[in-house]
Structure formats: structure tokens, C-alpha cells
Amino acid sequence: MNVYETKTMAQRLEGNTYPGRGIVLGMTPDGKESVTAYFIMGRSVNSRNRVFVEEPDGIRTEAYDPSKMVDPSLIIYHPVREMGRGLIVTNGDQTDTILEFLEKGLPMEQALRTRKFEHDGPNWTPRISGLLSPDGSYKMSILKAADAEGTGCARFTFEYPGLAGVGHFLHTYVCDGNPVIPTFQGEPERVSIPQDMNAFVDELWTSLNEDNKISLFVRYTNLETRTYRQRILNKHV
Secondary structure: OOOOOOEOHHHHHOOOOOOOOEEEEEEOOOOOEEEEEEEEEOOOHHHHOEEEEEEOOEEEEEEOOHHHOOOHHHOOOOOEEEEOOEEEEEOOOHHHHHHHHHHOOOOHHHHHOOOOOOOOOOOOOOEEEEEEOOOOOEEEEEEEEOOOOOOOEEEEEEEEOOOOOEEEEEEOEOOOOOOOOOEOOOOOEEEEOOOOHHHHHHHHHHHOOOOOEEEEEEEEEEOOOOOEEEEEEEOOO
């Protein structure tokens, strides 16, 4: 068994109709740029009625058709926000919780001790979070139900150095399911990061299930100059 096996995102997503929401953090093969990607998927009309909108410090989700919005509490938030020279990316409003704690000099882990998985039983969707540091290293976290009844929260944090050409992929669900969608298990998955941002965007977007994909955000940041390139793709345009 090769515990350092690294697959492409296309291989990780192949045949998986519903990994849910996903975060990828890593570094380009030349070691000069850090990489962030975040995508959302949805099965319900409410979840699918979304687009990513650019903000001065990141992005936010927005209703594509406001007249169809049912419950904004779990689907409208800022997935990506800058913090100094770092970048926060999450699948919920814990983005703001992490930012608040970091501004006070407190770590992401402490911020997430005040939060838990989403209140959408029986799925109890995990809260996934990432923090990209200026040197290309990063942390990834998942908060998930400790049992089927959601009576407790299990908290896991993973910390990685920036490795040229390598990233990690963390998603909310193992795959689709009925009636319960199985929660992600184990350590974030090792993935290869292409040098070309547009190639990575295309790989991710085409690999996500056509029926369930909603939006994708990708940013490449130069570790020396802090300049960045980014792209946003929305199924609803």
C-alpha cells in the first residue's frame, strides 16, 4: 500500500455523483504559487439556486433566483475571505468565526471549538474548513457528528507543509446516498496540482457531476509577490 499515492482531481471525482462541497489546498509544481479551490454541489432546488459572487476580500454565495429561496441559513455565506496574507475557505458561515478569532491572534482550532456540524439531520453535514498560510503551508478541518443521532461533535484538524505539485482534497460526503448521505471519512486525500490554472479549472469543472454541480472557485497566489489569478464558474449564468 502506497500511503503517499497522489491522484488527479479527475481520478478522485470519477464516478462520484455527489461528494457535496469540496476544498482543495496545495502548491504548483514549480513551488511558486499556492492553490485554493472550492466547489459546491446540490440536490435540492434550494441548494441548486446559487451562484458565487466576487467580493473585495473573497467570494460569497448568492441566490440566483431570489424568488425561489426557501432557507438561506445554510446556503448563503462567505466561503472565501482573506486574512492578512492568508486565505480562509469553508463550506459555511464558520468562515466569519475563523476570521474573528484570527484577528484576535487566536488559532483556527479555537474558533472551530465554538462550532459544530450543520443542523440538517439525519445527514448532519460536516463543516469543512481550510486556512492557507502565506508560505504555502495549510490547515484543513472537519467537524462531524460523533454518532447517527448527532448528539456530539467529532473535531479533526490536519496540518500540511506546502509541497510542490501536491495538494489535499477534503469534501463533505463520501458519495451520494439515500436516505442518509455518508459523511467523509479519514484524512484529506492527496491530489496532484497542475501548473496551469485554466487546466485545473477545466479538470475540476468537467469532473463534477453535471446534474449536481453548482459553482467553482479557483485561485493561484504568487508566494513572493502575493498577486493572484482566479476564476469563478457558475452553472447559472
